Amino acid sequence: DGGITQSPKYLFRKEGQNVTLSCEQNLNHDAMYWYRQDPGQGLRLIYYSQIVNDFQKGDIAEGYSVSREKKESFPLTVTSAQKNPTAFYLCASSSWDRGNYGYTFGSGTRLTVV
Amino acid sequence: GESVGLHLPTLSVQEGDNSIINCAYSNSASDYFIWYKQESGKGPQFIIDIRSNMDKRQGQRVTVLLNKTVKHLSLQIAATQPGDSAVYFCAERVGAAGNKLTFGGGTRVLVKP
Numbered sequence: 001d002g003g004i005t006q007s008p009k010y011l012f013r014k015e016g017q018n019v020t021l022s023c024e025q026n027l028n029h030d031a032m033y034w035y036r037q038d039p040g041q042g043l044r045l046i047y048y049s050q051i052v053n054d055f056q057k058g059d060i061a062e063g064y065s066v067s068r069e070k071k072e073s074f075p076l077t078v079t080s081a082q083k084n085p086t087a088f089y090l091c092a093s094s095s096w097d098r099g100n101y102g103y104t105f106g107s108g109t110r111l112t113v114v
Numbered sequence: 115g116e117s118v119g120l121h122l123p124t125l126s127v128q129e130g131d132n133s134i135i136n137c138a139y140s141n142s143a144s145d146y147f148i149w150y151k152q153e154s155g156k157g158p159q160f161i162i163d164i165r166s167n168m169d170k171r172q173g174q175r176v177t178v179l180l181n182k183t184v185k186h187l188s189l190q191i192a193a194t195q196p197g198d199s200a201v202y203f204c205a206e207r208v209g210a211a212g213n214k215l216t217f218g219g220g221t222r223v224l225v226k227p
Contacts, residue, residue, distance in 0.1 A: 006157075031213055042203065042219040043158075050213070090157050094213055101146050101213050105157035 003027065006091050006106035012114050013078065013085065021076045021109045023091035030095050032074035033103065036060060037088040046089075049074055078111065086113050124222045127198075133191040135221045137204035140185060144206040148215065149178060149189045152201045161189070161202075191223075199225045 004025040013019045023032065031050045035043040045058030049068040063082025068074055074093075078085045088110050092103040127133045139147075145166045150158035164171045164178045164187075171178050177190040187204050201222050205215040 035217075043217040045214070048214065092157075101207050101215075102148050102160050102163055103158075103215060105150075105159070107157045108155070110155075 004091060004093050004104050004106040006089075006109050008109060009107070011109055011111045013111060014114060016080045018077055018079050019111065021078070021089055021091075021111070023074045023076065023106060024072055025074075025093045025104070026072060027093055027104060028071070028095065029093035029104070030071070031093060032068065033092045033094070034058075034064070034066065034074070034076045035090040035092065037090060037108075043090065046076065085111055087111060123219070124224065126224045126226060127194045128226050129194060129196060131194055133189075133194045133198065133223055135189045135191075135202050135204075135223065137187040137189075137218050138185060139187060139204075139206045139218075141206065141208055141216075142182075142185065143208050145209040146207040147178070147180060147187050148205045148207075149176075150203045150205065150217075151198075152203065152220070154200075158203060194223075194225050196225050196227065199223055 007022045033048040034046040037043050044060050046064050047055055047058050047066040049055035052068055052071050055066050055068050063079055065077045088108050090108050091106040094103045148163040149161040151161050152158040162173045162176050162178050164180050169180050175192045179188045201220045203217050203220045205217045207215050
């Protein structure tokens with residue numbers, strides 16, 4: 001089945017550590033996105049990539065980094081510079097061929113700072 | 115600038131009644147709108163979408179209405195069921211900005227038995 005997979009489902013980070021969240025899709029989608037969701041809040045865009053080897057900052061990119069070396073993969077690193085990283089992170093992908101602009105989301109990674 | 119907002123943060127509905135979730139948007143250049151459903155601890159799931167050249171679109175038990183004059187979007191759920199309890203997000207796309215969706219803050223729907 002085609003889909004988008006995020007791992008791990010739960011992640012614990014110590015103060016000062018960098019952690020990397022995985023996102024893989026086998027939908028052949030060109031674009032991929034990372035969103036952060038805080039409790040009771042909407043989705044805020046961290047980074048997005050519309051093509052391999054290219055990505056742009058979203059609204060809250062500070063303290064995060066990404067790479068897009070393969071079409072299928074868009075890992076997100078939460079660095080120690082991110083002062084409040086505890087949140088639910090969602091990865092999404094999209095392909096706007098044939099006029100379908102909707103995103104397919106992964107099931108999320110819940111990151112907690114301990 | 116771009117913004118998508120919701121009028122009601124929480125909506126309580128009796129099982130079997132119809133639900134209406136509202137969404138306001140401010141960018142008149144938005145050309146595509148989409149509704150997502152998010153259950154607790156899961157990623158959002160597509161419900162229905164509508165393009166700006168339409169004012170109504172129907173799916174299974176759901177209808178989306180678009181009023182471009184007042185920049186208003188609504189999602190109607192017919193015969194609401196317990197499985198409809200979730201947070202619902204609207205999102206808009208400004209075509210000139212590439213395929214980037216801007217999401218609203220979400221409305222929680224609670225279905226009472």
